[in-house]
Structure formats: C-alpha cells, structure tokens
Amino acid sequence: MHQKRYADLPLRIRLPLYIFVGLSLTLLILPLAAALPISLNSAPWFTYPFPGISLRWFEALFGSEIWVGALLNSVVIALATTVLATTLGTLASIGLVNANFPLRRLVMALAIAPMLMPVVVLGLGLFVFFSPIGLNYTFWGVVVAHTLMATPFVIITVTATLTRFDFTLMRAAASLGAGKVTAFRGVMLPLIAPGVGAGAVFAFATSFDEVVMVLFIAGPEQRTLPKQMFTGLREQLDPTIIAAAVTMVVITSVLMVAALAIARKRR
Amino acid sequence: MEMPITPEMPITQAEQAVTDRRMAAARRKLAAMLPAVPLIAFLAMFLVIPLAIIVKTAFQDREIAAALPATVEQIVLSASPALPGDDVFATLVDELRAAKKSGLLRPLARRMEYGVEGGSAAIMDASRLATEDLATRDAAEIRQAVIDSNPAWAGPGVWQAMAAGSASYSLFYLKWALGADVKFKADGQAATDGTYDFPAIYLRTIVISLVVTVLTVLIGYPMAYVVATSSGLIGKMLVFLVLLPFWTSLLVRTMSWIVMLQRNGVMNDLLIAGGLVSEPLPLLYTRFATVLAMVQIQLPFTVLPMISVMRAIPPSHVRAARSLGASPLTAHLSVFMPQAVPGIAAGALLTFVLCLGFYLTPALVGGPGDQMVSFFIARFTNEQLNWGLASALSLVLIAGATVIALPLSRYISTHSSGRF
Numbered sequence: 001m002h003q004k005r006y007a008d009l010p011l012r013i014r015l016p017l018y019i020f021v022g023l024s025l026t027l028l029i030l031p032l033a034a035a036l037p038i039s040l041n042s043a044p045w046f047t048y049p050f051p052g053i054s055l056r057w058f059e060a061l062f063g064s065e066i067w068v069g070a071l072l073n074s075v076v077i078a079l080a081t082t083v084l085a086t087t088l089g090t091l092a093s094i095g096l097v098n099a100n101f102p103l104r105r106l107v108m109a110l111a112i113a114p115m116l117m118p119v120v121v122l123g124l125g126l127f128v129f130f131s132p133i134g135l136n137y138t139f140w141g142v143v144v145a146h147t148l149m150a151t152p153f154v155i156i157t158v159t160a161t162l163t164r165f166d167f168t169l170m171r172a173a174a175s176l177g178a179g180k181v182t183a184f185r186g187v188m189l190p191l192i193a194p195g196v197g198a199g200a201v202f203a204f205a206t207s208f209d210e211v212v213m214v215l216f217i218a219g220p221e222q223r224t225l226p227k228q229m230f231t232g233l234r235e236q237l238d239p240t241i242i243a244a245a246v247t248m249v250v251i252t253s254v255l256m257v258a259a260l261a262i263a264r265k266r267r
Numbered sequence: 268m269e270m271p272i273t274p275e276m277p278i279t280q281a282e283q284a285v286t287d288r289r290m291a292a293a294r295r296k297l298a299a300m301l302p303a304v305p306l307i308a309f310l311a312m313f314l315v316i317p318l319a320i321i322v323k324t325a326f327q328d329r330e331i332a333a334a335l336p337a338t339v340e341q342i343v344l345s346a347s348p349a350l351p352g353d354d355v356f357a358t359l360v361d362e363l364r365a366a367k368k369s370g371l372l373r374p375l376a377r378r379m380e381y382g383v384e385g386g387s388a389a390i391m392d393a394s395r396l397a398t399e400d401l402a403t404r405d406a407a408e409i410r411q412a413v414i415d416s417n418p419a420w421a422g423p424g425v426w427q428a429m430a431a432g433s434a435s436y437s438l439f440y441l442k443w444a445l446g447a448d449v450k451f452k453a454d455g456q457a458a459t460d461g462t463y464d465f466p467a468i469y470l471r472t473i474v475i476s477l478v479v480t481v482l483t484v485l486i487g488y489p490m491a492y493v494v495a496t497s498s499g500l501i502g503k504m505l506v507f508l509v510l511l512p513f514w515t516s517l518l519v520r521t522m523s524w525i526v527m528l529q530r531n532g533v534m535n536d537l538l539i540a541g542g543l544v545s546e547p548l549p550l551l552y553t554r555f556a557t558v559l560a561m562v563q564i565q566l567p568f569t570v571l572p573m574i575s576v577m578r579a580i581p582p583s584h585v586r587a588a589r590s591l592g593a594s595p596l597t598a599h600l601s602v603f604m605p606q607a608v609p610g611i612a613a614g615a616l617l618t619f620v621l622c623l624g625f626y627l628t629p630a631l632v633g634g635p636g637d638q639m640v641s642f643f644i645a646r647f648t649n650e651q652l653n654w655g656l657a658s659a660l661s662l663v664l665i666a667g668a669t670v671i672a673l674p675l676s677r678y679i680s681t682h683s684s685g686r687f
Contacts, residue, residue, distance in 0.1 A: 009595050021493045024486045025505075028512050028566055034533045035523030046532050088306045095303030100295045107303065110310055118624025118668075120641040121661045124648050125317025128324055128658070148313050151306065209516035212626055216649065226518050233631055237525055245519040256514065 036249065039242040046237070057243040067244060070228040074208055077139070077224060081146040081207035086200045088147065089154025094188075096155070097162045108155075115152040122148065123216035130217065137219025145217050146207040153206055154199035161195025194263035201259040205252045325444075325658035328437040330378035331429055334371040335362045339433040342426055349423035349430075349455060353406035356413050356420075363394040381443070381653070382428030383451045384458055385419045392417035423455035444659035463643065465660070469667070472639040475554075475629075476622035479561045483569040484615050486562070491573035491610070496582075506574075513567035521628045524560040525551060528632065557633035561622060568621060569614035576610025577603075609679055616675045623668050640664045 009017070034048075042052035061067045095101055096108055114122060126145050127136060135141035165188065173183035189196070211226035218227065225244060232241045300307075332339055338359045342351050366372040372394055379386030396416050404412075414421045428451050432439060443449045446466040448457040494505045512520060527534050528550040535547040550556055580603060588598035626641035640660055647657035 009599075013595060017489055017493065021490050024490050024566075025508050027486070027563055029508060031520065031523035031527050031563060032512060032515060035526035036519075038526060046526050046529050047536050048533065088309055092303040092306035095300055098299035100299035101303070102296050102300065107307060110314065111306060114314065116620060118626070118641050118644075118661075118664060120624070120626050120644045120648075121321065121665060122314075122317070124644055124654070124657050124661055125321045126313065127648060128654055129313075129317040129320050144313055147309070151309075205514070205516075209518060211518055212645075215645070226516075229518060229522065230627075230631075233522060233525060237529065241522065242526065245516075245522050248516055249519055252514070252516065 035242060036246050039239060039246045041239060044239055046239075057239040058247075060240045061243045061247065064240075066223075067225075067228060067240070070223050070225045071244075071247070073222055074225040077142055077146060077222065078204045078207040080139075080143045081150050082200050082204045084143060084147045085150035085154050085203040085207075086196060089151045089199060089203070090158050090192075090196050092151075093155050093158035093162055094184075097159055097165075111155050112152045114148050119149070119212040120216075123213050126213070127216045136217055137221070139222060141217045142214060142222050142224075145213040146210055147203075149210060149213065150203035150206040153202035154196075157199040157202060158192065158195045161192045165192055194259075197259045197262055201255045204255060208248065208252060321658045321661050324654050325440050325662050326436045326438070327655065328378075328432055328439050329435040330371070330374040331382075331432040332435050334366040334375040335359065335429070338362050339429060342430055343433050349426050351426055353410045356410040357406045359393065360396060360409055360413065363390070363396075367394055377652075378432060379425070379428060381450065381656075382432050382439075383419070383424045383453065385417075385453055386425060386428060389417045389419040389425050393420065419453045422453045424451040424453040427451050427455055440655040440659035441662065443656055444663050465643075468638075468640055468643060469663070471637075472623060472664075473667075475558065475561070475637070475639060476619050476625075478558055479565055479622050480569075480615050480619040482558070482562045483565050483618050484611060487566055487569040487573060487614065488607075488611065490566075491570045491577055491607075491614075494570070495574045495577035509567055509570055509574075512563065513571075517564065517627060520564055521560060521631050524556065524563070524628075524632050528556050528559075551632060552634040552637075554633070554637050557629050557637045560628050560632050561625060564628060565618045565622060569618045572613040572617065573607065573610040576613070577607050580606045612675065613679050616672060616679065620668055620672050623664065 038046055039057050040053050040055070041050040042054035042056065043050065092107075092111065096104060096111075101107070123145070126141075126148075130136040130141050135144070169187050169191075170183050173187045174180075178186065209226060211224070211230045214222065214224050214227045215230070218224065225248060229241050229244050232238055335358075338355060341355045341358055345351055345355070363372065366375055372390070376387040376390040376394075379390050383389075393413050393416050396412055419425050431437075431449075431451075439449055444465055446464065448459055450458040452458045490509070494502065494509060497505055526532060529535070530547050530549065530551070532550075534550055535544075538544045538548065584602050584606070585598050588602045589595065593601070623639075624641055625639055626645060629637050629639055630642055630645075641664070644657045644660050644664070647653040647660065
C-alpha cells in the first residue's frame with residue numbers, strides 16, 4: 001500500500017522545501033562532483049571547461065616512485081589493520097551482545113570512545129607512550145594506532161548483525177557435540193559473515209584514509225598516500241593530488257560495493 | 268542443572284546449592300567476557316594507558332628538580348629565594364656540570380625557557396662556565412663569573428622560575444594551558460604570553476563548533492524531514508546521496524574544498540559568471556572556508572540520527588492533528604517536531620563534540636586565525652616538543668567536551684527511549 005504522506009503539506013510549503021533541500025544536497029555533493037573530474041584535465045588548472053581530457057596526472061601519479069610507494073604503504077598498513085581490527089572487534093562483539101557480560105556498558109563505551117575522541121589527543125597519548133618503547137616511526141606503531149580507530153566500526157557493524165543472530169543455534173550445535181570453536185566457525189561465522197565483511201571494509205577504509213595518526217606516529221618509512229596528499233596540499237595544490245584522491249575513492253568504493261554484493265548474495 | 272532449594276533440605280545442602288549457583292553465575296560471566304578479552308587488553312594497553320600518560324604528562328614537571336636537586340633545595344629553603352647567596356651559585360655550577368654529562372641539560376634549558384624569558388640562554392651560558400677550573404675558586408668569585416656569563420642570573424626572574432618549578436609535579440602546564448601568566452621576566456615581573464592566547468583559542472573552538480552545529484541543524488532538519496518522509500526509489504536515492512559523502516574520505520572531501528575555493532577555482536568562476544563579484548575573492552584560508560567545509564563534512568552526522576527518529580514518528584499523528592483542524596504548519600510544529608527533538612539533539616550533540624576535536628579541515632582550509640585547540644596540540648607535540656603543554660591542552664579539551672556533552676547526552680538517553 002503506497003501512501004503519499006506529502007499530501008499533508010500544501011504546494012506553497014512543499015516547493016520551497018524541495019528547493020532548499022535540493023540546494024543542501026548540492027552543497028553536500030558539489031565539492032566532490034566538481035573536484036574529482038579535474039584529475040582528467042589536460043591543463044594544470046582547476047576550473048571548467050577543460051581544454052582537453054588526458055590521463056597525464058594519473059601517469060604522473062603511477063610513474064612516481066614516491067606516490068606508488070606511498071600507495072603500497074597505505075595498502076599494507078590498511079590490510080594489517082583490517083586483520084587486527086576485524087579479529088579483535090568480531091570476538092569482542094560476541095561477548096558484548098551477551099547479557100551476562102559484566103560492565104557491558106562501560107566496555108562498550110570504552111570500545112567506541114576512539115570514534116568520538118579528538119584524534120590529536122589519541123595521537124599525542126600514543127606518541128608519548130610509544131616513545132620509550134620504540135614503537136614510534138615503526139610499521140606496527142601505525143597499525144596499532146589505526147586498529148584503535150578502526151575497531152569501533154567493526155564493533156558497531158558486527159553487534160548490529162549479532163542482535164539478529166539466533167543464539168539457540170549455538171546451543172543446537174553444542175547439543176550435537178560441537179565444541180565452542182567448531183560451533184563458532186561452522187555455525188555463527190557463516191551467518192554473521194556479511195556484518196563481519198562490512199566491518200572489515202570499514203576498518204580498511206578507516207586506515208586507508210587516516211592521516212592525523214600517521215602525522216604523529218609514522219616515520220619516513222611509513223609514508224602513506226594520505227600523508228603524501230596532506231604534505232602536498234599544505235605546499236602547493238597539484239592535479240596529481242586529485243588523481244591520488246580519485247585512486248583512493250575508487251579503491252574504497254570497489255571494496256564497499258564488493259562487500260555489499262557479497263552481503264546481498266548471502267541473503 | 269541447578270538444585271532447587273527446599274525448606275526440608277539440610278542446611279549444608281542448601282548452602283552448597285547457593286554456592287553452586289554463585290559459581291555458575293560467575294562462570295557464565297567469565298564465559299561471556301572471554302571473547303572480549305583480547306580487545307579489553309588492547310584497549311587497556313593502547314587507549315587507557317596513553318590517556319593516563321597524558322594526565323601524568325600534564326602534571327609532570329621534573330626537569331628542574333632532576334637536573335638541579337641541591338640548588339633547588341637550597342633556594343627553596345633560603346630566606347630570600349629570589350636573591351640566593353654565593354654558595355647556591357657554587358652548587359648550581361656543580362650541578363650544571365653533572366647535568367651536561369647526564370644529558371639533563373637540554374631538557375632543563377627548555378623548561379627554564381618556559382618559566383622565564385631568556386631562561387634557556389641563561390642555563391646554556393652558565394653551563395659553559397662549569398669547568399673544573401672554576402670549581403676550585405671561592406663562592407663569591409663563582410657568583411661573579413655566573414652573573415658575567417649571563418646578566419639574567421643577577422635578577423630574581425631566573426631564581427623565581429627555578430623555585431616555581433622545583434616540585435616534580437605541578438600545575439605549571441595546566442595554568443599555562445588555561446591562559447594564566449606562568450612566565451617571569453628577568454626582573455621577576457610576570458610576562459604575558461604574547462604568542463598564544465589560549466582562552467581566545469578555546470572561545471574560537473567553541474564558537475566555530477557552535478556555528479557549524481547550528482548550520483547543520485538548520486540545513487539538516489528539512490533534509491532529514493524530506494528523506495524520512497520519502498519512500499520507494501526516491502527515498503533510497505536520497506539516503507544514498509546523504510551517505511555518499513559520509514563514506515568518502517575526510518581528506519578527499521577537504522581536498523575537494525581546496526580545489527573548489529581556489530582563487531581561480533570553480534566557486535570563484537561561478538560567482539563571477541553569476542555576476543555576483545567582478546574580481547575573484549580570496550575564499551581559501553578563511554573562517555568562511557573552514558565553516559563551509561566543516562558543515563559539509565558534518566551534515567551527514569547531524570542528519571542520520573534525525574532521519575532514524577523521524578522515521579519512527581507515526582504519520583497518523585500529523586494526520587490526526589490535520590483532521591482536527593490544525594494548519595499544516597501548526598500540525599508540523601506542534602505534533603511532528605516535538606517528537607523529533609531527541610533526534611535533533613542527538614545529531615547536534617554528535618556534530619558539536621566531533622567539531623571540538625577537528626584538526627585536519629581547519630589546518631588545510633583555514634587561516635592562522637581559524638585554528639582550533641587540536642591544531643595547537645599537534646603543533647606542541649610535533650614541532651615544539653612541549654608535551655607537557657600539549658597534554659594540558661588535551662585535558663582542557665576533553666574536560667570541556669565532557670562537561671558540555673554529558674548533561675545533553677543524559678537528556679537524549681532519557682528522552683529517546685532507546686531508539687538509537
């Protein structure tokens with residue numbers, strides 16, 4: 001039954017409302033829609049119309065050892081973060097949806113806190129903590145920092161999936177003689193896989209996009225794509241940076257679409 | 268299976284049953300916690316400890332006492348700490364020599380510069396004197412040599428700063444971060460910090476966050492209303508449009524504003540084409556750019572909680588009000604909007620709290636006068652290596668955000684009846 005709720009509002013209200021919302025949505029989308037295509041501009045300026053379309057900025061990007069190295073660093077760091085954050089977050093979510101969990105609210109608040117806290121405060125804390133134990137300017141230091149920021153996303157998506165999970169299935173598995181680990185692998189994991197997959201994609205995207213922690217913790221060996229972009233943006237805007245941004249958006253979007261498609265298929 | 272407790276049961280057996288039950292409950296709790304143990308350990312290690320370290324670093328103030336323990340003790344105990352006697356100078360020279368060897372000299376010089384104008388130079392100059400040959404001379408000669416090395420040693424400022432920093436823990440950095448005059452001039456007067464006006468920076472942080480929050484609510488409310496009341500394909504597409512920038516990298520979104528707002532960028536082209544201006548405006552590196560970019564970045568955060576609350580409002584309520592004779596606007600304002608308030612409050616609170624900690628966007632699209640607290644925390648950590656002040660600023664930021672957010676989040680959780 002399709003119900004037209006808008007019939008409630010007369011046209012003299014509806015029209016300005018739609019125009020206002022249309023403009024607001026334009027504000028939301030316009031910067032991306034206007035900026036990203038400039039990576040295809042054959043001339044090194046930032047306005048329309050283009051004198052021609054070319055891939056020269058992408059050639060410059062993928063021909064540069066610094067940019068390609070930064071991209072590879074980003075991918076490796078994001079993959080390590082994804083594995084760590086997804087494992088920690090998924091396991092913790094299984095505990096956190098259990099009503100018997102003591103101090104559940106406190107642990108949940110603590111686990112979500114890195115999402116709400118100013119990144120520079122987390123960066124400062126980790127930097128001062130890492131300084132005497134030698135984790136600053138190391139690969140694992142950056143991965144730990146990114147895992148801290150990515151795990152909340154995994155917890156949110158996986159707990160959302162788990163609230164729909166029927167826990168009697170676990171008892172059924174146990175009554176059929178399955179151990180806890182077997183029941184987790186054979187029964188629970190396949191059913192919550194879409195949530196875990198979505199969490200993993202968010203974890204990857206969080207790390208792949210992150211720059212503030214990298215500014216604090218990373219050394220020259222861990223120069224990531226966002227760090228390279230940040231440095232470039234602070235000095236002089238160059239269309240190669242826009243090409244790097246497009247590359248970033250494409251990689252993240254492909255992963256998100258893939259996760260969505262997998263989730264659809266399983267349903 | 269648990270054993271039921273019955274009145275005719277012998278006492279010991281009943282006790283046994285109670286103990287069994289407690290044990291079982293404890294075991295259940297433990298089993299529930301078990302999968303979360305790795306994360307709890309991770310958070311304890313990399314969230315709780317670093318935050319505790321920030322608190323410690325904000326109050327720790329040990330450079331002076333560590334490098335010059337005897338000097339500090341002598342001036343604190345003496346009758347006139349600001350103008351110490353000859354023997355104190357001899358101790359100072361001895362301890363500076365030791366500090367040079369143990370690597371405590373540079374931290375000491377840096378800390379003395381925080382406490383008194385010219386403090387670093389005074390320490391370094393006097394440390395150059397601290398040779399074996401001077402140690403054999405008498406106290407009055409040493410005093411003269413120290414004062415000759417740097418006239419600051421004659422004035423009370425250096426000694427006052429030393430006495431003020433004599434404890435291993437102090438409120439020095441916190442006072443500094445709160446805008447108090449913690450620095451002395453060489454003549455002992457309080458020196459005003461001309462470089463950083465922290466109260467103004469807090470005010471600026473709050474004002475920018477507040478302006479962004481108000482704008483996102485004003486823009487976001489109609490948007491959320493339209494999205495929440497649209498169904499079918501249009502509804503799905505609207506949600507997609509709201510979510511699209513939400514899933515796009517923060518850095519990419521900030522970059523696209525830099526591209527847009529260039530002097531010869533798309534925005535200026537549009538303004539000139541529209542005949543609104545004749546010359547390109549300097550849009551980038553302004554307060555306008557900062558607020559605009561922050562509004563665009565935060566809008567989805569404000570809108571999404573509103574949508575989820577608005578979707579739960581039964582359309583029959585508004586229809587009932589209309590059928591009872593209320594005008595569309597009255598029905599909306601008196602029936603729909605009050606029910607949407609928890610969503611508005613949640614969206615606004617989320618945006619405000621996230622704005623307080625913004626670093627990246629103001630750093631890239633704002634000017635020097637648009638930087639917020641986070642920028643200074645990063646600068647003091649990475650550029651000036653003043654971790655004490657960076658930590659104190661962090662404490663003020665977190666405490667301020669908590670004080671503002673806590674009552675509001677209480678309100679939201681009591682009025683939203685668990686809808687989030």
